[in-house]
Amino acid sequence: MKKNRIIVVSLISLGIIFIFGISFYLIFCNKFYVSDFKKEVTINYKEKFNPTYGIVKYGNLFFKKDVKHNYKGNVDINKLGKYQIKYYYKYKKNRYILTQTVYVKDLEKPVLNIEGEELKYCPNGKLKTYNYSANDNVDGDITSKVKVELKDNYIIFSVDDNSGNNIVAKRKAVPNDNESPKLTLNGNQYITIYKDTFYKDQGATAVDDCDGDLTSSINVSGNVDVSKAGTYVIKYSVKDSSNNMSTIERKVTVKERYIAPPVSGGKVAYLTFDDGPGEYTNKLLDILKKYNVKVTFFVTNQSYSIGYDSAIKRAFDEGHTIALHSYTHNYSYIYASESNYFEDLTNIQNKVKNITGYTSTIIRFPGGSSNTVSRFNRGIMTRLANEVTNRGFTYVDWNVSSGDAGGTTDTAKVYENVINGINSHDVSVVLQHDIKEFSVNAVEDIVKYCINNGIELRPLTPNGPTAHHGINN
Incomplete structure (x- = not known):
């Protein structure tokens, strides 16, 4: 019984000593106290960097005083990347250092400009050529990365920048083909040859925005009589699947060769x-x-x-x-x-x-x-x-x-x-x-x-x- 009493007294004594020691340390031992300090910070590209010191004081549990502070390190806001900033705190001869990682990231979506609120597409489902542009605050012109698709009666435009920021825009889609095929002559539109020589027509090409290559569908009319001087017209015409027609002409002049006039004494x-x-x-x-x-x-x-x-x-x-x-x-x-x-x-x-x-x-x-x-x-x-x-x-x-x-x-x-x-x-x-x-x-x-x-x-x-x-x- 006596032995148990000794053990209890000893434990109580140790507890009192421990509590007294902790209290003494908290009351009479000074240190730096830190709150609201962010070890990692993310800022947007070209956004001004402001150092975040947090709340740092020096003292004990009951008495704390403000400290002097500064920082060292550079954050290049014009370049995406990871940067280290060191914060230095000082109270009299006492020093304290905190390290912060700053990430400069592209947090903005690209800007997507599309001409027109209602856009046409081919009756066969083929998309036409649209006027649009995409620009990003970091990557610049990213128009070439724009994806265009037809979905649920809308033409969807989407683009991602190199940082994964995505923007999507849509325009109402209307099936329509009222554009004629593009007819292009092979060779010159105006040709001059001499009488009684050979003429071979070079033909033309036709491309349609919906039907593609229509060269094989071109109709050619007119002929050139190389035995007779004059101007001849070769006409080319073509229709697409929506009956839009294009025509173009070539003029061939058959010319008499110059023969010097007879000279009779003059x-x-x-x-x-x-x-x-x-x-x-x-x-x-x-x-x-x-x-x-x-x-x-x-x-x-x-x-x-x-x-x-x-x-x-x-x-x-x-x-x-x-x-x-x-x-x-x-x-x-x-x-x-x-x-x-x-x-x-x-x-x-x-x-x-x-x-x-x-x-x-x-x-x-x-x-x-x-x-x-x-x-x-x-x-x-x-x-x-x-x-x-x-x-x-x-x-x-x-x-x-x-x-x-x-x-x-x-x-x-x-x-x-x-x-x-x-x-x-x-x-x-x-x-x-x-x-x-x-x-x-x-x-x-x-x-x-x-x-x-x-x-x-x-x-x-x-x-x-x-x-x-x-x-x-």
Whole structure:
């Protein structure tokens, strides 16, 4: 009994000592107390990072004081990732450190824009082409990732960004096909060939937004009689399964070959002037008007030609032929590709039409068809010579050079070169430049010589002489 009493007393004593020790520690031993501190924090991409210190104090159970704090570490809000931030707390000489993990994540859904509130789809269930775009705050343009499907009379658009944020939008779907197939000619729409040559049509292709490739369903009507000069129309037509029809035409011109007129003791000369208009063009027109002589101007839009559109209009109104030379006269651009050449040609053709109302189809290649300056693009002159003819243009070179393009700057020498050249041919196509005063100054004497010697002076026409050179590229 006594022994049991001793054990009980001992246990009670130990309990009292333990409680006293804990109480002493809580009351008289100081430490850092932490609450509301987040070990992990997630912020949105480009969202400002604000450090979260939590509530940290220093002291004991009954008396706690505020502490000083700061942090170290960097959070790049412009880059998704995981970052470590260390928080430092200080009270007098006492230190405490907490570590926080910050996640920069993409928490925003992409933005999906769709044009139209009601969209059409093909009666066979095939989706049409719709105008929509998708952009994400992190990934940028994600339009290519948009999925489109037809479901329960709605067209559903959905897209996920690289962080898995998803957006879905839907539009009411209506079965409808009122779009005609797209007909495209193989080859050129306008083709010119010579009489008694061979013509093989290149056909066309047809694609429908609902039915796909309809090339095999194209109907072709019309024919080309190569034995008879004229313009022939080949018509192509096609229907889709909803009876939408498309048509397109090709015009083929069968042309007589030029045959020089018979010369009975006389000659014919075609005076042509390149690179204008310019400051001397009106002076030239005054000379030509004085003798009632008509010539041909191969015009450009070079810097020194700008501001002289009225000279083109005057020349046209006075009966001269306005032909096409070049818009830019920039060899490196023009001969870099066929598309560049025809863009340049179309531009000068449009300029002439805007000034005169006339669509000119007579052209002269910059440098002539025999130029070698285009050799940086192998074979382009051969291809262009064929293609301009196919497109209904007539290209003209020359067989008499005045030498004013670099051979001489002397008026008397220009006159001599032209007269010698004309006397060497029954039909002469003469090259001069109306932007050069010394060459223009020779024209009156050239005209008077031709008149006095029975040499007929004519302007070029689409069926006139072409004086083609041998092509060197």
